Amino acid sequence: MIVFKKRISSFIELGNVLRNLQxxxxxxxxxxxxxxxxxxxxxxxxxNGWFIxxxxxxxxxxxxxLLTEKNINEWLLPYSIExxxxxxxxxxxAGNIPLVGLHDLLCVLICGHRALIKLSSNDAxxxxxxxxxxxxxxxxxxxxxxxxxxxxxxxxxxxxxxSNNSARYFxxxxxxxxxxxxxxxxxxxxxxxxxxxxxxxxxxxxxxxYFGLGCRSVSxxxxxxNYNFDLFFNAIFSFSNIINYSKYANNYDYNKAxxxxxxxxxxxxxFIILKEDKQLCSPLATVFYEHYSDVDSVTxxxxxxxxxxxxxxxxxKTLSAISFGKAQSPKLNDYADQEDTVQxxxxx
Numbered sequence: 001m002i003v004f005k006k007r008i009s010s011f012i013e014l015g016n017v018l019r020n021l022q023x024x025x026x027x028x029x030x031x032x033x034x035x036x037x038x039x040x041x042x043x044x045x046x047x048n049g050w051f052i053x054x055x056x057x058x059x060x061x062x063x064x065x066l067l068t069e070k071n072i073n074e075w076l077l078p079y080s081i082e083x084x085x086x087x088x089x090x091x092x093x094a095g096n097i098p099l100v101g102l103h104d105l106l107c108v109l110i111c112g113h114r115a116l117i118k119l120s121s122n123d124a125x126x127x128x129x130x131x132x133x134x135x136x137x138x139x140x141x142x143x144x145x146x147x148x149x150x151x152x153x154x155x156x157x158x159x160x161x162x163s164n165n166s167a168r169y170f171x172x173x174x175x176x177x178x179x180x181x182x183x184x185x186x187x188x189x190x191x192x193x194x195x196x197x198x199x200x201x202x203x204x205x206x207x208x209x210y211f212g213l214g215c216r217s218v219s220x221x222x223x224x225x226n227y228n229f230d231l232f233f234n235a236i237f238s239f240s241n242i243i244n245y246s247k248y249a250n251n252y253d254y255n256k257a258x259x260x261x262x263x264x265x266x267x268x269x270x271f272i273i274l275k276e277d278k279q280l281c282s283p284l285a286t287v288f289y290e291h292y293s294d295v296d297s298v299t300x301x302x303x304x305x306x307x308x309x310x311x312x313x314x315x316x317k318t319l320s321a322i323s324f325g326k327a328q329s330p331k332l333n334d335y336a337d338q339e340d341t342v343q344x345x346x347x348x
Contacts, residue, residue, distance in 0.1 A: 002140045004081055007110055008072055010138040015067025017133055022061045033132040040129060044098075048122050049247045051098055055210055056126065058328075059098035066332055075332035079342055081111060086144070087348050088114045090152040090177075092160035092170070095120025097210040099127060103332075104159050104341060105145075111345040114144045116155050157348040159341065178348045182337050186280045187327055188220040190298055190314035193227055195324070199315065200235030202325025206313050207272070208239045209328045211248055212284060215310045215336070216327045219282040221274075221289040222298050233269045243271035252285035280308055295319070310336070 002010075017034060044051040089108045093101030100123065108115045119127060128147060135142045152158065157178040160170040167183035174181065189203055206218040223229075243249050256273055259266055267274035277288040292298045295316060302312060302319065311334075314321035335341050 002112070002138065002144070004112070006138060006140075007112070008076070010134060010141065011067050011072060011106065011110070012069050013137045014130075014134050015064050017137070018060050018064030018067065022057060022064060031133075031136055033129070033136040037129045037133060040125065044125060047125055048095070050211055050213060051123070051126070052245070056098045058209065062329060063099060063102060071332055076110070076342075079346065081342075081346065086113050087156035088116050088154065089345065089348070090155035090158040090160075090174075091115055091117045092152070092158070092162065093117065093119055093123070093127070094161040095122030095124070096213045096215075098123060099130065100214070101127060101161070102130070103336070104161075105131075106332075107341040107345055108159075109141065109144060111342060113345060113348075115146065116152060117145070117147050118149070118152055119147060157345070159344075161336070178344070180337075180339055180341065180344055184281065185215045185308055185310040185337065186219045186282075187216050187311045187313065188222065188280065188302070188309060189218045189324075190222045190295070190302075190312060190316060190319055190321065191224070191227065191232075192295075192315055193224045195231075195315060197231075197235045199324045200232050201238065202323075203232075203313065204236035204239045205325045206327035207236070207287060208242055211242070211245070214328065216330065218313055218327060219287060220280050221287060222292050222301075223289055225291045225293060227291070229267055229274065233267075236272070237269075240269075240271045248285055251283065255283045255286050280305060 021034070021038070041056050042053055044056055045053070091101060091104050091108065093104070101117075101119070105115050105117065105127070117127075131141070131145050135145070155177070158170075158174040159180045160167075160174060161182040162170065164183045167181050170179075170181045187206070189206065195203075203218065206216075210217065212219065243252060252271065252273065256266070256268065259273065259275060264275060271285075273286040274289055275282070275286055276290065278290055279288055282288040292301075295318070299319060302309060311327055312319050312321040313324055313327050315324070
């Protein structure tokens with residue numbers, strides 16, 4: 001087994017590599033694995049049209065900023081990681097945004113277990129390339145990471161992420177094993193009406209980063225009665241370039257046409273549609289909104305929908321909310337679905 005300190009130092013070095021990768025002046029021919037990663041990034045959009053270079057580098061940069069010695073040590077401080085026997089953990093990963101499954105892999109490896117990974121076809125290239133870099137840093141990890149295209153077999157526990165439909169299958173298939181099963185979630189923002197232009201611009205990042213495809217992407221706004229949406233539209237204008245990406249524009253055009261044919265009342269600025277709707281999950285290029293009379297009513301609504309909400313963005317800290325612009329920048333201990341992955345892995 002790779003000793004605990006070695007596992008930590010390997011991921012710290014991976015963070016160094018990822019931060020250097022974002023520097024325009026980073027050295028060429030760093031290593032075979034890093035050079036391969038650099039070479040492939042521009043072509044990922046041909047395998048998944050949402051994985052344009054800007055968004056791939058956003059994900060790589062975010063992980064570079066996370067994997068520092070300080071962040072990793074603070075994250076692991078509450079745990080007693082003394083894995084004596086390496087178990088095999090089956091990982092079924094989503095592919096909605098670049099490297100969305102990396103946190104699960106990090107947790108498995110940090111805890112001293114082996115990862116048996118079934119990738120989403122939408123993100124089947126980037127994570128293996130990153131694992132090549134990690135193995136180059138610490139060759140022993142090669143025995144701890146296995147990718148498979150087949151049905152998962154010969155594992156001791158499972159972490160599976162997918163749609164609501166696939167989650168029902170996962171619960172049936174993995175019922176006999178310790179498991180974490182994740183399904184669809186969305187994130188929301190609660191506006192108080194006193195937000196600054198900078199607050200609302202930061203909210204734009206929560207909505208538009210990764211094209212709004214992540215579970216931490218804000219898909220619903222709760223706004224006070226008589227809220228002036230001009231403030232919001234003016235603040236997010238700097239994101240208007242998103243409409244130039246054909247896949248996003250196609251979704252925008254389609255949803256707008258459907259809504260107009262159904263004679264729904266819409267607010268529209270040419271690159272995002274706002275529709276009044278009580279649902280949490282809005283289609284791509286659309287954000288639902290709902291008026292409220294007082295914050296207590298929003299608190300009750302959020303509580304009744306807690307199993308469908310990933311995070312809440314607001315200036316009102318009584319809502320256990322995070323700050324505007326931070327939805328796509330989770331910390332290492334911001335576990336998906338608020339289920340402590342490390343504690344689960346230490347108990348299998």
